[in-house]
Amino acid sequence: MIQAMTTGQAGSLSTGHANSPRDMLRRLETMVLMTGYELPLRAIREQIASAVDLIVHTARLKDGGRKITYITEVYGMEDDEILTQDIFAFEQTAFRDGKIEGMLKPTGIRPTFMRKFKANGIELPPGEFGIPPEDPNKPGPLGKDKGGLIAGEGLQSLDTPATPVGLGRAVTAGGMVYVSSIGPIDPETGRVTSTSIKDQTRQCLHNLKDRLEASGSSLDKVVWANWSLRDPAEFDTFNEEWVRWFPGEAPVGQGTLMPPLQRRAGFRISIGVIAEA
Numbered sequence: 001m002i003q004a005m006t007t008g009q010a011g012s013l014s015t016g017h018a019n020s021p022r023d024m025l026r027r028l029e030t031m032v033l034m035t036g037y038e039l040p041l042r043a044i045r046e047q048i049a050s051a052v053d054l055i056v057h058t059a060r061l062k063d064g065g066r067k068i069t070y071i072t073e074v075y076g077m078e079d080d081e082i083l084t085q086d087i088f089a090f091e092q093t094a095f096r097d098g099k100i101e102g103m104l105k106p107t108g109i110r111p112t113f114m115r116k117f118k119a120n121g122i123e124l125p126p127g128e129f130g131i132p133p134e135d136p137n138k139p140g141p142l143g144k145d146k147g148g149l150i151a152g153e154g155l156q157s158l159d160t161p162a163t164p165v166g167l168g169r170a171v172t173a174g175g176m177v178y179v180s181s182i183g184p185i186d187p188e189t190g191r192v193t194s195t196s197i198k199d200q201t202r203q204c205l206h207n208l209k210d211r212l213e214a215s216g217s218s219l220d221k222v223v224w225a226n227w228s229l230r231d232p233a234e235f236d237t238f239n240e241e242w243v244r245w246f247p248g249e250a251p252v253g254q255g256t257l258m259p260p261l262q263r264r265a266g267f268r269i270s271i272g273v274i275a276e277a
Helices: 021-034 041-051 114-119 197-214 232-245 260-264
Strands: 054-060 066-078 081-096 099-106 167-173 176-182 222-229 252-257 269-276
Touching (some): 021 041, 021 054, 066 099, 167 197, 197 269
Antiparallel strands (some): 054 066, 167 176, 176 269
16 A cells, blocks of 8 residues: 555555554554564654555544544654644544534644645635635744655745744843744745755854844844754754854854654754843
């Protein structure tokens, strides 16, 4: 099934048995391992994430009836985990005459594949079944290749709004300027500049320089810095670019864990600082 789905056979459909959409993904992993193929678990998960777009989960309820309980999107990989999000979930509203009553309700998440309807000339009914409209204040992945998130390329150019994540905020107080979470956003396009940690670090520092100068400060007045790396193993590459911008005594700094929203947006690095006003 997975081989068929990943060799250009568009429109594939299959069934499986599991207790939930997430459990179905784990069962797929197990079934691949049971075939005897000696593949690393990550390779198996990458193939599953690439093959499967949507899981429709049907369950037998306590009254014996069967209902669709989840419609779940599989939208890529992050580190070694397959990423999913529930688009619709069943909500029980009553129990009458021994029967469960309820309906599928939208969860408030807009799936990443909505742009494909428009690209293929498909007009959805007004309201799009209760799926929320695009909201730049609640961005999902900025574009993806099924098997891994990407940024600044691929389907992103079709209809995806620019993300406000990583624009940072500057506050002046007590003679200091506090700047939060500057990301690798190209100010001309509003999108992630590159997938390279070196390029992203350079863009972050360009953006940080502009933000500090707009607040009446500058890079040479930075006294403390905080950087969030998607992959701690990329610290050396980040640091090579960092010391070019601070050739003398670099400001005191520390690294922290990158928040999920920035990871989903395709960031490899974000930087916040404290500088003298």
